[in-house]
Amino acid sequence: MNIRLHALNILLQVVQKNHSLDGAIDRYLQQHSAGSTFADKQVGMLKELCYGVMRWWPSLQALEHSLLDKPLAVKHQDLSILIWLGLYQLEYMRTADHAAVSETVSCAKLIKKQWAKGLLNAVLRRFQREREAILATLKSDLVASTGHPQGLLEAVRQAWPDNWRNMVEQNNLRAPMSLRVNAQLISREEYLVQLDVANISARAHPHVSSAVSLEQACPVELLPGFDRGLVSVQDAAAQLAAGLLKPEAGQRVVDACAAPGGKTCHLLECQTDIDLIAIDAKAWRLTRLAENLQRLNLSCQVQVADASDLENWWDGQPVDRILLDAPCSGSGVIRRHPDIKWSRRNVDIDPLLVTQRTLLSNLWKALAPGGVLLYATCSILPDENQKQIERFLAETDNAEESPLDVDWGCPMSHGRTILPGESDMDGFYYARLRKVRA
Ligand SMILES: C[S@@+](CC[C@H](N)C(=O)[O-])C[C@H]1O[C@@H](n2cnc3c(N)ncnc32)[C@H](O)[C@@H]1O
Structure with a gap:
């Protein structure tokens, strides 16, 4: 062979x-x-x-x-x-x-x-x-x-004139393996003991209470209790979403771009008593979400739809919390998906910017007064991040930013960006918005 x-x-x-x-x-x-x-x-x-x-x-x-x-x-x-x-x-x-x-x-x-x-x-x-x-x-x-195609390199240099060298170096490293401990079934401390018994070196993540970083990647079959849903594989930056959205018991929650369901499952692990609809435009990606829900013994409504087309999925009842984990360039997760260097070699993100903008403005209509929308991308490019939020806030008179009082990431004009490699995390962006009136 x-x-x-x-x-x-x-x-x-x-x-x-x-x-x-x-x-x-x-x-x-x-x-x-x-x-x-x-x-x-x-x-x-x-x-x-x-x-x-x-x-x-x-x-x-x-x-x-x-x-x-x-x-x-x-x-x-x-x-x-x-x-x-x-x-x-x-x-x-x-x-x-x-x-x-x-x-x-x-x-x-x-x-x-x-x-x-x-x-x-x-x-x-x-x-x-x-x-x-x-x-x-x-x-x-x-x-x-640098091992970066010209277009992508220019975009990163322009966005991060003081950090681009470190960023391209981080992009060329192998991503570490991080786990999310299922708080419904076991505490992180107890799971760290189980890993130790299984001879798997790991440590608690400094900023993310559910996350464990493994010293070395290992097949999931070797992780204690993986089949029983004790843990899932998920980068620590992605695990920040559930805590930032913080749904409360009895609330209606929409995960608008949900597949393959990492954040959907985490939301349910943190608060099982919510009425959650997980939506994604791609049916085949939702199959993976269904498998994840099954392994973790969780459930929610799952819907194949363009989340920006409210008529297709919304029953008209206001929603208390919305997670918009928007489709993006993936420029923050190149170390994990190095083929992004190929697919984004010309960084033509204009169609993505339109999709992000449409999702944001249409989903906003479903949010209840006082409700919260968390906007997230795995991008480090300002056009997909703070500039989207800036534009949205300028156009929307019943929206205000709800600042993130946290000790990770770089503060942007709106929201925060995690640069790839910060505390072992993928590059990510979060901004939280509150609807101040109907
Ligand atoms: C960043 S991924 C989501 C990752 C997911 N939240 C997780 O944590 O596992 C973005 C998702 O948005 C979906 N998507 C893209 N455009 C969409 C739209 N208009 N409506 C709903 N989903 C969309 C894609 O199919 C993709 O699964």
């Missing part, structure tokens, strides 16, 4: 069909589990290759261009990706050099481009021979040295 070929097949789904890397890997492994099952070690290598190439493709592409006399035609994107895979192994992995080169070159025949064997071999061997000199020429090239 040539794992590089499988990695190429998955990466082509991301690069040519705009699939998410997580989804492409899951589907690929499912499709191939019937015939030749991958061994755990092979799955580990497959993921390392795919995530690694997506994390570093801007640098690998810069290397590719400096190693070729002329760029490969678009129809040979598969060969470019094979070059990236080869270079990634040589530069970032501990694979023996000869295996990295020969196994990668042998993929040319498997994709019926036997003629390209010589080319792949020459490019990878030249990198081995001239590595120092080639890397030196790329040192001043910001795209190559």
Whole structure:
């Protein structure tokens, strides 16, 4: 089995069909589990290759261009990706050099481009021979040295002129694994003891009372009581939402962009006695929400709908709390989803800005006087965050900001932004709004 070929097949789904890397890997492994099952070690290598190439493709592409006399035609994107895979192994992995080169070159025949064997071999061997000199020429090239595509890099630099270097470094690290302890079933202290007994090193998160940070990622099957719903995997920044919205017993709550349901489940774990509707526009994503509810033994109404189309889901009864975890660029979670560097390489977020604005202004109509709406994104870009809130407040005379009195994140003109890596958290944005009258 040539794992590089499988990695190429998955990466082509991301690069040519705009699939998410997580989804492409899951589907690929499912499709191939019937015939030749991958061994755990092979799955580990497959993921390392795919995530690694997506994390570093801007640098690998810069290397590719400096190693070729002329760029490969678009129809040979598969060969470019094979070059990236080869270079990634040589530069970032501990694979023996000869295996990295020969196994990668042998993929040319498997994709019926036997003629390209010589080319792949020459490019990878030249990198081995001239590595120092080639890397030196790329040192001043910001795209190559930061591993960020030009458009995304510019957007981050413009948004965070004093912090962008740290931010791009954080984006290139692997995200730590964080857990959310289910307060309905066990305290965090008790769960930390269970982890210790299972020989899993972990510590309590300093800012988030439900969160535990693991020293090393581990398969969920090894987590004590995972099947029984004692814990879920969720970044600590995402776990802040439930405490900021703080629904009270008996209240009507809407989670407007709910799937796959991390925050929905957390809201219910914190307060089971609420009338919660979880809405999402994508039915297939709601299947995952249903699975999460089932594992955690929780329940709520689940509705497939465009949440901004009130006629489709709202019964006209005012809602006390709304969570709007808006669709966004994902620019705060690049370390967890490095394929965002590909999907957002041109940072064309205008359609997202329109969706966020429409969701915010339409959902507001369903909120009861005195009610609270929490606006959240996993973005660090001001246009999706404080500028949306600024505009909304200027246009809406019955809305006021409800300040976040907390010890995390950077205060913005409105709301707060968590930069990726702060206390191990993903990049996130929160702003809380209150409806002051009907
Ligand atoms: C950031 S994700 C939500 C993550 C989720 N809150 C969680 O914690 O697991 C954004 C979600 O918004 C959904 N979405 C996008 N546009 C929508 C719309 N107009 N109405 C409802 N859901 C929408 C997407 O399908 C996606 O699942």
